[in-house]
Amino acid sequence: MKKKLFNSLRGLLLLTALVSVLFPLVWVTLASFKTPSQLNDPSLLFFDPNFENWLYVIDRGILDAALRSATVATITVIISAIAGSTAAYVISTYKAGGNATRFGILAAQVLPPAVLVFPFLTLAYLTRVNDSLLPLIFAHLSFVLPVVTWFLIGFFDSVPRSLEEQARVDGFTRFKAFLLVVLPQVYPGLGAAVIFGFTLSWNDMFYGLILTPSRSAILPVSIAGFNTFRGVELGAMSAAILVAVVPVVIASFFIQRKLVQGISGGAVKF
Amino acid sequence: MGTVSLKNVKKSYGSTAIVEDLSLDFPEGSFTVLVGPSGCGKSTTLRMIAGLETVSAGQVKINGKDVTDLDPKDRDVAMVFQNYALYPHLTVLENIAFPLRATKTPREEARQKSLSVAESLGLGHLTSRKPKDLSGGQQQRVAIGRAIIREPAVFLFDEPLSNLDAKLRVETRSELLALQRKLGVTSIYVTHDQEEAMTLSDRMVVMKDGKIVQLGSPLEVYTKPNSVFVATFVGSPKMTILRGMSDGQNFTHERGSQFKFPSDITGPVLLGVRPEEIALEPSNEGQGRIELIELLGPRAVITVSLGESSVVAVVEAQKLHNIFLGSRVSISFSTISAHLFSEDTQLRLN
Numbered sequence: 225m226k227k228k229l230f231n232s233l234r235g236l237l238l239l240t241a242l243v244s245v246l247f248p249l250v251w252v253t254l255a256s257f258k259t260p261s262q263l264n265d266p267s268l269l270f271f272d273p274n275f276e277n278w279l280y281v282i283d284r285g286i287l288d289a290a291l292r293s294a295t296v297a298t299i300t301v302i303i304s305a306i307a308g309s310t311a312a313y314v315i316s317t318y319k320a321g322g323n324a325t326r327f328g329i330l331a332a333q334v335l336p337p338a339v340l341v342f343p344f345l346t347l348a349y350l351t352r353v354n355d356s357l358l359p360l361i362f363a364h365l366s367f368v369l370p371v372v373t374w375f376l377i378g379f380f381d382s383v384p385r386s387l388e389e390q391a392r393v394d395g396f397t398r399f400k401a402f403l404l405v406v407l408p409q410v411y412p413g414l415g416a417a418v419i420f421g422f423t424l425s426w427n428d429m430f431y432g433l434i435l436t437p438s439r440s441a442i443l444p445v446s447i448a449g450f451n452t453f454r455g456v457e458l459g460a461m462s463a464a465i466l467v468a469v470v471p472v473v474i475a476s477f478f479i480q481r482k483l484v485q486g487i488s489g490g491a492v493k494f
Numbered sequence: 495m496g497t498v499s500l501k502n503v504k505k506s507y508g509s510t511a512i513v514e515d516l517s518l519d520f521p522e523g524s525f526t527v528l529v530g531p532s533g534c535g536k537s538t539t540l541r542m543i544a545g546l547e548t549v550s551a552g553q554v555k556i557n558g559k560d561v562t563d564l565d566p567k568d569r570d571v572a573m574v575f576q577n578y579a580l581y582p583h584l585t586v587l588e589n590i591a592f593p594l595r596a597t598k599t600p601r602e603e604a605r606q607k608s609l610s611v612a613e614s615l616g617l618g619h620l621t622s623r624k625p626k627d628l629s630g631g632q633q634q635r636v637a638i639g640r641a642i643i644r645e646p647a648v649f650l651f652d653e654p655l656s657n658l659d660a661k662l663r664v665e666t667r668s669e670l671l672a673l674q675r676k677l678g679v680t681s682i683y684v685t686h687d688q689e690e691a692m693t694l695s696d697r698m699v700v701m702k703d704g705k706i707v708q709l710g711s712p713l714e715v716y717t718k719p720n721s722v723f724v725a726t727f728v729g730s731p732k733m734t735i736l737r738g739m740s741d742g743q744n745f746t747h748e749r750g751s752q753f754k755f756p757s758d759i760t761g762p763v764l765l766g767v768r769p770e771e772i773a774l775e776p777s778n779e780g781q782g783r784i785e786l787i788e789l790l791g792p793r794a795v796i797t798v799s800l801g802e803s804s805v806v807a808v809v810e811a812q813k814l815h816n817i818f819l820g821s822r823v824s825i826s827f828s829t830i831s832a833h834l835f836s837e838d839t840q841l842r843l844n
Contacts, residue, residue: 384577384579386575386576386577386579387579387581389544389546389566389573389575389579390573390575390579390581391581391592392545392546392565392566392567393544393545393546393566393567393571393572393573393650394567394572394592394593394596394640394644395567395593395596395597395644396567396596397565397567398565400596404595405581408581408583409582409583
């Protein structure tokens, strides 16, 4: 009896969570296929899908914006993976900077982005790269790189030190030993860190809004562009939101397990 | 083939000295075992030879060449770690062939060579497995295969058998010895297990607190330990040490028991006797009382209390029929084999 009650409570809780996550997604998906008049009736579930919104957002350059976002996220994540994995390894193995570095590396995350964005903007103007992707990549590195590094420290912790030493005795330099022997042990973690870092960069709107306001607007900024002086273009915005959300949902699906491992200190056994 | 020589080597972390002023030569083809309790600096010494630890002072030479400041890769040594340190992402064959990648050996040649090494170690049927799918003994062989494929000047072993179960350890020990004899490569082996040290080595180096306390053949170290520390560390069960007085004719134990022991040394001494050299005879007037009997099969270890100290003896199992727990026994030992140590310096006197 008690167990039954517990089970039904658990089911109820899961249902609530599921609905709260899925409802907006379902609503947005439906809205993206509705005409403006159909949008006035949120309860309308069955209707002839209309592709006007999709054609409109494509015409407005949403795919170009997505490409720019992808470019920024990819470059950010490649730099983060290279710098982050080497940094995490040194922090884990050689205790570089002592234990303070382990968590201190995340210290910048407590600052509101507003503190950093104006220095970035000023620098971008000074170096005449404003409204281009370059300052945005730097801005994104400021939060993606520390997170990727921190995430990987736990994974490197679980690689026995003797592996690197063995490779060095086997005739390799310290860097080669890292590359050929140590790094392959954390590939699963590195993969998760890369996807995680990618979504962080992909989802950022704040830096994009200020550093790439017009010419090279990234996806979240373009989406916000559908909030016009004539009002919110709901249907178009819904289609644009789906363009932004679907890759992230797919990515999260692949990394959710590794994400927990990374956060719980890389308790992975090799 | 190679020689190794350590000259006044020191290692310290801050003000803590791990290895103090160590000088030692390892002749070509020798099998030297560094043995001592944990924390005695034996592993650090080995790691300094490998180049994995820096040397605080002194010089390390391999084949006459000063390698003190060289990277491990430039020292031409191979090492087997306690946990084997097999590369988890590579197969058995790739693990064995790995050192050949560093020397840029052509792929096919490396393959052939590693296959024949795997074959010679009885790993022929496992070449495509990953280390996690091997037993401890097989993993150990892969580690050895990876060490021998390079034909290095020196083999370094850091407690390579301690992760194996007792039976496998004894088997692997003899295989390792046979392999070393066959290849004739200078080997330096670190262990805390004195039995392993005695069975394997041509030369045994007993270390304590970062210093060498005795160096010699296993037989020398066993039969002529130069201090109480070596005497009690080497040999199992442990040598019995009794405190007392020697008057030239007899040794009188501090609790009054007297043993015939002619020697030129008089005064307060420590007397050491190996368990196998002690004879026990049931006797109502005996000095000792049986406290513990541990049967090991053909032999039994018997602990006899003598006042507040105890004497450990090893006797043949057949003789156990007249020895009982709590019964009194007289203790005797051969005077030739007994060891005398100074009470102050703990060093050997006779």
